[in-house]
Amino acid sequence: MDLKLKIWRQSGPDAKGEFREYPIQNISKDSSFLEMMDVLNEQLVSKGEEPVAFDHDCREGICGMCSLFINGRPHGPDDAITTCQLHMRKFHDGETVTIEPWRAKPFPIIKDLMVDRSAFDEIIQAGGFVSVSTGGVPDANAIPIKKANADLAMDAAACIGCGACVAACKNASAMLFVSAKVSQFALLPQGRVEAKERVERMVAKMDDIGFGNCTNTYACEAECPKEISVANIARMNREFFAAKVC
Amino acid sequence: MAKIDSKIPEGPLAEKWTNYKNHQNLVNPANKRKIDIIVVGSGLAGGAAAASLGEMGFNVKVFCIQDSPRRAHSIAAQGGINAAKNYPNDGDSVYRLFYDTVKGGDYRAREANVYRLAEVSNNIIDQCVAQGVPFAREYGGTLDNRSFGGALVSRTFYARGQTGQQLLLGAYSALSKEINKGSVELFTRREMLDLVTIDGKARGIIVRNLVSGKLERHSAHAVLVASGGYGNVFFLSTNAMTSNGGAAWRSYKRGAFFGNPSFVQIHPTCIPVHGDFQSKLTLMSESLRNDGRIWVPKKKEDAVKIQKGELRPTEIAEDDRDYYLERRYPAFGNLVPRDVASRAAKERCDAGFGVGTTGLAVYLDFKHAIDRLGKNVIEARYGNLFQMYEKIVDENPYETPMMIYPAIHYAMGGIWVDYELQTTVPGLFFGGEANFSDHGANRLGASALMQGLSDGYFVLPYTMQNYLADQITVPRFDINSKEFEQTEKDVQDRIDKLISVNGDETVDSFHKRLGLIMWDNVGMARTKEGLEKAIKEISALRKEFYQRVKVPDEKNGMNVELEKALRVADFLELGELMARDALNRSESCGGHFREESKTPEGEALRDDENFTYVSAWEYKGDDVEPELHKEPLVYENIEVKQRNYKTA
Ligand SMILES: Cc1cc2nc3c(=O)[nH]c(=O)nc-3n(C[C@H](O)[C@H](O)[C@H](O)COP(=O)(O)OP(=O)(O)OC[C@H]3O[C@@H](n4cnc5c(N)ncnc54)[C@H](O)[C@@H]3O)c2cc1C
Numbered sequence: 001m002d003l004k005l006k007i008w009r010q011s012g013p014d015a016k017g018e019f020r021e022y023p024i025q026n027i028s029k030d031s032s033f034l035e036m037m038d039v040l041n042e043q044l045v046s047k048g049e050e051p052v053a054f055d056h057d058c059r060e061g062i063c064g065m066c067s068l069f070i071n072g073r074p075h076g077p078d079d080a081i082t083t084c085q086l087h088m089r090k091f092h093d094g095e096t097v098t099i100e101p102w103r104a105k106p107f108p109i110i111k112d113l114m115v116d117r118s119a120f121d122e123i124i125q126a127g128g129f130v131s132v133s134t135g136g137v138p139d140a141n142a143i144p145i146k147k148a149n150a151d152l153a154m155d156a157a158a159c160i161g162c163g164a165c166v167a168a169c170k171n172a173s174a175m176l177f178v179s180a181k182v183s184q185f186a187l188l189p190q191g192r193v194e195a196k197e198r199v200e201r202m203v204a205k206m207d208d209i210g211f212g213n214c215t216n217t218y219a220c221e222a223e224c225p226k227e228i229s230v231a232n233i234a235r236m237n238r239e240f241f242a243a244k245v246c
Numbered sequence: 247m248a249k250i251d252s253k254i255p256e257g258p259l260a261e262k263w264t265n266y267k268n269h270q271n272l273v274n275p276a277n278k279r280k281i282d283i284i285v286v287g288s289g290l291a292g293g294a295a296a297a298s299l300g301e302m303g304f305n306v307k308v309f310c311i312q313d314s315p316r317r318a319h320s321i322a323a324q325g326g327i328n329a330a331k332n333y334p335n336d337g338d339s340v341y342r343l344f345y346d347t348v349k350g351g352d353y354r355a356r357e358a359n360v361y362r363l364a365e366v367s368n369n370i371i372d373q374c375v376a377q378g379v380p381f382a383r384e385y386g387g388t389l390d391n392r393s394f395g396g397a398l399v400s401r402t403f404y405a406r407g408q409t410g411q412q413l414l415l416g417a418y419s420a421l422s423k424e425i426n427k428g429s430v431e432l433f434t435r436r437e438m439l440d441l442v443t444i445d446g447k448a449r450g451i452i453v454r455n456l457v458s459g460k461l462e463r464h465s466a467h468a469v470l471v472a473s474g475g476y477g478n479v480f481f482l483s484t485n486a487m488t489s490n491g492g493a494a495w496r497s498y499k500r501g502a503f504f505g506n507p508s509f510v511q512i513h514p515t516c517i518p519v520h521g522d523f524q525s526k527l528t529l530m531s532e533s534l535r536n537d538g539r540i541w542v543p544k545k546k547e548d549a550v551k552i553q554k555g556e557l558r559p560t561e562i563a564e565d566d567r568d569y570y571l572e573r574r575y576p577a578f579g580n581l582v583p584r585d586v587a588s589r590a591a592k593e594r595c596d597a598g599f600g601v602g603t604t605g606l607a608v609y610l611d612f613k614h615a616i617d618r619l620g621k622n623v624i625e626a627r628y629g630n631l632f633q634m635y636e637k638i639v640d641e642n643p644y645e646t647p648m649m650i651y652p653a654i655h656y657a658m659g660g661i662w663v664d665y666e667l668q669t670t671v672p673g674l675f676f677g678g679e680a681n682f683s684d685h686g687a688n689r690l691g692a693s694a695l696m697q698g699l700s701d702g703y704f705v706l707p708y709t710m711q712n713y714l715a716d717q718i719t720v721p722r723f724d725i726n727s728k729e730f731e732q733t734e735k736d737v738q739d740r741i742d743k744l745i746s747v748n749g750d751e752t753v754d755s756f757h758k759r760l761g762l763i764m765w766d767n768v769g770m771a772r773t774k775e776g777l778e779k780a781i782k783e784i785s786a787l788r789k790e791f792y793q794r795v796k797v798p799d800e801k802n803g804m805n806v807e808l809e810k811a812l813r814v815a816d817f818l819e820l821g822e823l824m825a826r827d828a829l830n831r832s833e834s835c836g837g838h839f840r841e842e843s844k845t846p847e848g849e850a851l852r853d854d855e856n857f858t859y860v861s862a863w864e865y866k867g868d869d870v871e872p873e874l875h876k877e878p879l880v881y882e883n884i885e886v887k888q889r890n891y892k893t894a
């Protein structure tokens with residue numbers, strides 16, 4: 001298939017960016033979206049032009065490195081997948097495909113389609129852990145956990161930290177990301193011990209960095225490649241409230 | 247031979263590690279703060295080691311290529327992690343896990359290391375649970391287990407199809423805790439391009455900042471490299487795009503020996519290749535073999551019709567299907583080790599029974615399991631894998647059998663290390679997939695995660711401390727010393743050389759050509775002629791690379807093509823060493839299959855008399871043949887047998 005790509009180009013964090021158009025031909029519908037981008041970059045390099053910078057690594061939907069806002073949606077026009085899992089059969093011949101970076105203040109653009117998501121790491125560093133050191137822990141089966149809770153914790157823990165939730169949200173809120181981690185630990189006995197401090201610190205950090213408020217539009221859940229539920233946000237709000245009253 | 251000493255502690259096998267720990271040197275808490283450690287890699291091995299060393303009080307600097315340590319390729323492991331807990335009460339034990347691992351590795355691993363691995367496997371599960379890793383559980387609240395290839399017990403712990411992700415996030419959370427405390431400093435989007443040695447000891451690294459393009463110098467009292475595997479030398483593999491062999495290769499060129507470079511694993515259950523623009527291969531977890539049955543048509547005419555799209559697999563009658571693993575290996579059936587399953591698939595496809603448009607695929611069928619257990623159960627077990635398959639292939643595996651084919655997956659080979667995981671360069675340690683490791687000539691499923699975390703949480707923090715005990719009086723190193731100056735200049739020269747070619751062929755194009763040479767000659771089946779041919783072809787390709795490669799002239803700033811070119815330049819040398827090692831080892835063992843050495847039934851045939859050793863290659867200079875050192879393998883606790891998966 002032949003496509004017209006409209007891609008955001010920006011040489012650095014402070015440079016002015018703009019859309020540029022690139023026609024591309026003979027793309028197989030069985031190719032992945034990023035393989036199509038590879039073909040474009042090969043062509044650009046051969047012509048002596050600068051290739052388009054974009055993040056990616058595992059290319060199987062798990063590392064959370066790929067991003068891209070495609071035709072107005074984070075991770076493009078398919079549900080419950082990342083950009084690297086998106087295939088060209090989702091597009092039609094002759095289509096114009098618009099490709100932009102995540103746009104959110106806490107995720108400054110590094111170059112072209114690449115953004116800096118270290119804000120997420122900072123939030124985890126603020127409290128997204130159980131304070132145990134290596135060694136000196138009880139036998140794994142000494143902590144029985146209800147299967148239903150373990151399953152819910154796993155649902156929350158499936159977050160890949162890609163940032164689509166922030167990119168999808170008109171307020172650039174990180175509530176889905178933060179609540180997923182808070183929930184995972186809140187649901188497990190190992191995490192209960194520090195539950196209060198954890199939620200307070202993570203939320204404070206999130207606010208501090210400048211992520212926006214949640215106004216319950218649920219765009220985050222709709223666009224999350226791992227279908228993380230907004231029920232986690234409600235759980236985090238309960239945790240946060242409980243931390244404040246006791 | 248004197249040059250390599252595996253430093254295996256004295257005493258009976260089961261007491262060696264305890265003896266070691268009882269007698270090792272320790273660093274007192276006040277002194278730990280004066281000691282700097284560099285950790286290259288934030289995967290299971292690097293992440294776990296950095297966190298644990300930070301907890302102990304050392305100053306740790308951790309480096310990774312991705313934008314966050316949470317994205318190391320360990321994240322992609324699906325199936326599970328082994329441990330000898332014996333929770334299901336099916337007769338498992340530390341000894342049995344040790345035995346299975348040595349046997350699975352086709353008797354080419356070091357006994358003492360493997361025993362220690364099995365011994366600490368249980369601590370890993372305890373540690374991860376304490377961190378809040380949400381492993382799968384039974385209704386009673388205890389941990390659930392599944393079985394994996396090469397074992398007759400259920401000893402694999404898992405977190406849905408995302409075990410690697412959950413274990414890595416556990417290590418990442420421990421690392422984040424230490425970063426918050428200030429004991430670990432994090433450097434993301436950095437790539438180690440060389441090792442700095444001072445007076446023969448590892449004292450630092452040169453990294454390239456992938457955003458600014460600048461070279462940086464970092465010094466330390468010891469360096470740990472846990473940079474993952476080099477499967478991408480084949481271009482197409484299940485590894486991530488940035489997975490590389492560079493940190494290992496550069497360490498080799500600075501004096502670390504390379505162990506068993508030709509031992510790579512080909513995983514039997516990957517999604518088959520679809521076309522020329524394909525950038526990577528996707529693994530379908532081996533756990534699928536628990537419930538899926540592998541088959542091809544019995545009749546060649548059916549296979550041909552399927553290849554042409556005239557017949558669908560569901561139209562083939564039960565009697566016309568050849569469940570070839572169950573036929574050939576009645577005891578282990580679909581759960582034979584990976585190397586055996588991969589070769590059996592290749593054998594059927596080469597004989598013309600393969601399916602898919604290319605004829606290079608076999609079926610993995612869940613119909614019987616769905617009939618027996620119900621769709622819900624299968625969905626709960628493998629839902630995310632089925633979804634992934636459907637997104638890629640556009641077919642529903644609940645209704646049509648999956649198509650799979652072997653692909654490069656894992657490197658058993660790597661930098662040679664002794665019992666302490668120290669290389670032949672003092673102060674340089676290697677952990678995780680990057681070392682030549684505990685898996686011999688073939689790794690069993692769910693054992694890489696175990697090894698990575700064993701190295702990271704439970705081995706390196708002890709053994710590195712033993713090394714560092716006499717370094718407490720050594721002051722921090724000046725990064726302006728002549729050694730740092732010179733090493734940085736060497737790196738800059740490599741970069742300038744690549745950019746100055748300004749040729750007409752892209753880096754990827756060279757990488758693909760290398761991959762084809764490797765896959766055809768240093769892949770699943772190897773011959774003397776093929777390997778000799780590969781050595782010549784790789785050497786010629788390398789020459790062409792430096793005459794024709796095109797790398798944009800962007801020295802300051804991001805330059806993704808340059809990153810790739812540096813990695814491919816290393817692969818073009820590493821590939822040749824792999825071929826050389828495979829040529830030297832004229833026996834078959836594990837994943838290394840020499841056509842010249844097989845049983846009448848076509849199974850791999852070892853030559854224990856001549857090859858019961860680890861190959862450790864020493865760099866002697868560019869264009870000079872490397873020198874082979876042999877570490878003899880001594881089996882005192884296991885009777886060495888021809889592997890047999892036909893009967894239990
Ligand atoms: C698809 C897939 C599925 C798997 N499933 C399983 C499974 O179910 N069970 C199992 O036991 N094993 C499995 N494995 C194998 C296992 O995941 C890996 O062997 C293991 O995770 C490797 O861990 P590691 O810490 O050694 O390296 P990695 O996790 O690969 O980490 C490497 C780290 O080093 C960094 N790095 C690399 N080079 C440099 C450099 N030059 N400079 C700076 N940093 C660098 C990277 O950024 C990264 O942080 C699987 C592997 C794959 C590919």
Ligand code: FES
Pocket residue numbers: 055056057058059060061062063064065066082083084085
């Ligand atoms: S590249 Fe890893 S999730 Fe897309």
